[in-house]
Amino acid sequence: MNPKFEYKPFSVVWLLQIHPHDEAEKRVLQNEHHQEKACKYYRCALSIAIIIALLLCVLASQLLLFPFLFVTSQTITETVLNKDIRCDDQCRFVLVESIPEGLVYDANSTINPSIFKSWLNILTNAKSSVDIASFYWTLTNEDTQTQEPSAHQGELILEELLKLKQRGVTLRVAVNPPNSPLRSRDISALKDSGADVRVVDLPKLTDGVLHTKFWVVDNEHFYIGSANMDWRSLTQVKELGATIYNCSCLAQDLKKIFEAYWILGLPNATLPSPWPVNYSTPYNKDTPMQVNLNSTASEVYLSSSPPPLLAAGRTDDLQSIINIIDDAKQFVYISVMDYSPTVEFSHPLRYWPDIDNHLRKAIYERNVHVCLLISCWQSSRPSMFTFLRSLAALYSNKSNYNIEVKIFVVPATEAQKKIPYARVNHNKYMVTDRVAYIGTSNWSGNYFIHTAGSALVVNQTQSAGTSDTIQMQLQAVFERDWNSNYSLAFNALSSWKEKCIF
Numbered sequence: 001m002n003p004k005f006e007y008k009p010f011s012v013v014w015l016l017q018i019h020p021h022d023e024a025e026k027r028v029l030q031n032e033h034h035q036e037k038a039c040k041y042y043r044c045a046l047s048i049a050i051i052i053a054l055l056l057c058v059l060a061s062q063l064l065l066f067p068f069l070f071v072t073s074q075t076i077t078e079t080v081l082n083k084d085i086r087c088d089d090q091c092r093f094v095l096v097e098s099i100p101e102g103l104v105y106d107a108n109s110t111i112n113p114s115i116f117k118s119w120l121n122i123l124t125n126a127k128s129s130v131d132i133a134s135f136y137w138t139l140t141n142e143d144t145q146t147q148e149p150s151a152h153q154g155e156l157i158l159e160e161l162l163k164l165k166q167r168g169v170t171l172r173v174a175v176n177p178p179n180s181p182l183r184s185r186d187i188s189a190l191k192d193s194g195a196d197v198r199v200v201d202l203p204k205l206t207d208g209v210l211h212t213k214f215w216v217v218d219n220e221h222f223y224i225g226s227a228n229m230d231w232r233s234l235t236q237v238k239e240l241g242a243t244i245y246n247c248s249c250l251a252q253d254l255k256k257i258f259e260a261y262w263i264l265g266l267p268n269a270t271l272p273s274p275w276p277v278n279y280s281t282p283y284n285k286d287t288p289m290q291v292n293l294n295s296t297a298s299e300v301y302l303s304s305s306p307p308p309l310l311a312a313g314r315t316d317d318l319q320s321i322i323n324i325i326d327d328a329k330q331f332v333y334i335s336v337m338d339y340s341p342t343v344e345f346s347h348p349l350r351y352w353p354d355i356d357n358h359l360r361k362a363i364y365e366r367n368v369h370v371c372l373l374i375s376c377w378q379s380s381r382p383s384m385f386t387f388l389r390s391l392a393a394l395y396s397n398k399s400n401y402n403i404e405v406k407i408f409v410v411p412a413t414e415a416q417k418k419i420p421y422a423r424v425n426h427n428k429y430m431v432t433d434r435v436a437y438i439g440t441s442n443w444s445g446n447y448f449i450h451t452a453g454s455a456l457v458v459n460q461t462q463s464a465g466t467s468d469t470i471q472m473q474l475q476a477v478f479e480r481d482w483n484s485n486y487s488l489a490f491n492a493l494s495s496w497k498e499k500c501i502f
């Protein structure tokens with residue numbers, strides 16, 4: 001996977017070719033010398049002896065040097081590889097959330113900084129570049145044809161983005177093709193402000209959408225998570241993400257994913273196969289980056305989907321999820337908007353048990369405690385609840401099959417219910433007793449086969465005993481939601497419709 005492995009065979013070939021060549025030249029020179037001065041017999045014999053000795057030396061040195069240099073080059077390669085995987089940055093990791101207005105937790109509940117403040121912070125401090133991968137843009141009331149005071153935060157973010165060019169900061173935006181003129185307004189404004197915008201026709205390229213949501217700022221800081229470039233994602237939809245500061249190694253690795261979208265945004269772009277080597281990464285589930293996050297030694301990598309967008313070395317997002325589920329020893333807590341073992345929108349219909357099988361396996365083989373916190377709103381599909389009931393039915397206290405499913409319902413006033421596509425838990429993360437996973441995809445087949453998404457995986461098991469790990473913070477978020485009165489036990493619902501359709 002690592003291109004640096006490749007110079008090993010080259011160095012061996014180089015040694016084999018150059019040394020005999022040098023000796024041949026020496027011999028030619030010596031021959032000329034002998035022809036000039038007619039040599040005496042003993043001198044000739046001496047010369048021949050020297051030449052033979054030299055030839056033997058070359059042969060012996062090659063025999064001796066060959067294994068020696070082979071070992072040395074291998075050691076060098078390993079050193080380079082280890083150095084590659086270690087990163088000296090002192091990264092700051094902040095878990096960030098949008099909690100919809102009117103959703104109130106008990107006193108003393110876990111509270112994280114808001115996505116809005118974190119976006120504003122990285123934008124106002126941006127010095128040279130901002131790169132944004134996005135699904136769609138509706139940051140203003142006009143875009144959604146609403147008059148909501150809570151659109152203010154989104155409008156402020158757009159204002160800051162429009163000011164970047166004047167400040168000498170380049171802004172690049174990769175976006176899925178807008179499906180309505182209302183969703184083109186912010187994009188036009190950005191273009192007018194001097195931003196580079198590329199529409200990535202993923203529907204044409206992979207039959208999916210560009211669903212990824214992340215920012216890379218100054219090649220050093222980044223945000224990744226569930227929030228769209230939508231004012232509702234800041235005040236009306238429940239979102240979770242991570243903002244990482246002072247972390248150039250990871251930011252540059254995320255930028256490689258961005259560059260892949262960027263090149264696919266060129267007119268008439270086609271999918272490269274394979275991807276050029278400069279898109280490849282040494283960081284993946286098998287060789288994660290070793291870096292300090294908030295002074296805690298961590299193993300981190302970024303996964304991506306769908307497979308046709310992956311360069312060498314990148315872990316496929318689905319494989320990352322499966323790997324984390326298989327690695328769990330005690331529990332797997334999942335908070336996703338949609339969960340379904342199907343490929344939606346496929347004709348003919350297609351069953352897709354890839355994730356479901358690994359959850360059932362963890363429950364059956366290792367008695368891992370699996371909790372699913374799923375969302376429910378007017379756009380939820382009925383089949384999702386049928387499959388959730390099937391998973392929840394595996395529960396058996398007697399056999400120690402420990403699976404629970406809950407539905408998280410974001411409360412809404414009559415006025416809030418009128419805001420289109422809002423008031424829902426849009427989180428997309430998983431936390432196990434070992435690992436934190438923060439993603440951008442719903443958990444159903446379509447998202448891993450066709451749609452572009454990405455995720456950040458943080459493993460701090462090597463720092464066990466540390467007081468405040470990312471895994472612990474994410475677990476606290478899950479437990480806060482799971483135990484809140486907004487989560488309803490699935491088995492207790494007589495009909496999901498009674499709670500979800502409003």
Ligand SMILES: *[C@@H]1O[C@H](CO)[C@@H](O)[C@H](O)[C@H]1NC(C)=O
Binds near residue numbers: 411486
């Ligand atoms: C949940 O609890 C909060 C305060 O703890 C309360 O204000 C809210 O009405 C409750 N919501 C539901 C759905 O019971």
Ligand SMILES: *[C@@H]1O[C@H](CO)[C@@H](O)[C@H](O)[C@H]1NC(C)=O
Binds near residue numbers: 107
């Ligand atoms: C919140 O925490 C404080 C200090 O730990 C405690 O005194 C208080 O009773 C807690 N409140 C609730 C509602 O749990």
Ligand SMILES: *[C@@H]1O[C@H](CO)[C@@H](O)[C@H](O)[C@H]1NC(C)=O
Binds near residue numbers: 245
């Ligand atoms: C990032 O590093 C700079 C320079 O060392 C420092 O001033 C800043 O506070 C750091 N940012 C965070 C969020 O730690």
Ligand SMILES: *[C@@H]1O[C@H](CO)[C@@H](O)[C@H](O)[C@H]1NC(C)=O
Binds near residue numbers: 255256259279
């Ligand atoms: C790889 O190299 C090409 C050609 O120089 C460049 O256009 C592209 O942006 C590079 N990609 C990355 C990820 O650096």
Ligand SMILES: *[C@@H]1O[C@H](CO)[C@@H](O)[C@H](O)[C@H]1NC(C)=O
Binds near residue numbers: 267268
């Ligand atoms: C893209 O393809 C269309 C239709 O095949 C063609 O008219 C157009 O010139 C192409 N554009 C570029 C930049 O190659």
Ligand SMILES: *[C@@H]1O[C@H](CO)[C@@H](O)[C@H](O)[C@H]1NC(C)=O
Binds near residue numbers: 323459460462
């Ligand atoms: C987490 O790190 C530990 C220790 O390095 C490793 O054994 C384990 O496989 C990792 N888990 C995942 C899911 O990457």
Ligand SMILES: *[C@@H]1O[C@H](CO)[C@@H](O)[C@H](O)[C@H]1NC(C)=O
Binds near residue numbers: 397398
């Ligand atoms: C589950 O089994 C344990 C003993 O194995 C028992 O103490 C507990 O009450 C049972 N829980 C339920 C919900 O039946």
Ligand SMILES: *[C@@H]1O[C@H](CO)[C@@H](O)[C@H](O)[C@H]1NC(C)=O
Binds near residue numbers: 344379442444
């Ligand atoms: C998946 O997520 C997107 C937004 O992130 C949402 O609009 C969509 O309805 C979700 N579900 C499906 C099945 O696409």
Ligand SMILES: *[C@@H]1O[C@H](CO)[C@@H](O)[C@H](O)[C@H]1NC(C)=O
Binds near residue numbers: 092093094294468473
């Ligand atoms: C990391 O440090 C930042 C700033 O000091 C803090 O806000 C954040 O909560 C810390 N994160 C973790 C996981 O400890």
